[in-house]
Amino acid sequence: MTETFDIAAMAYARWTRAVDLLVREVVRRRQSRLAAEERARTEQRVKNLRRIVRRALSEYSRIQIARQ
DSSP states (O other): OHHHHHHHHHHHHHHHHHHHHHHHHHHHHHHHHHHHHHHHHHHHHHHHHHHHHHHHHHHHHHHHHHHO
16 A cells, blocks of 8 residues: 555656646746847837937938038
């Protein structure tokens, strides 16, 4: 009887370890996906800001030329 409980305890320990590893992997993948999405948003934001700066500089330049 004790042998059966030992086998069950070992099986339960393996199962809990597997579940723990699975949860950690899922969390790691989710975080890396979110980080990749955040990087993409940041790159897009920088690109948009550069476009805004270029347009503003171009407009400023045009206004300065018109003043002369």
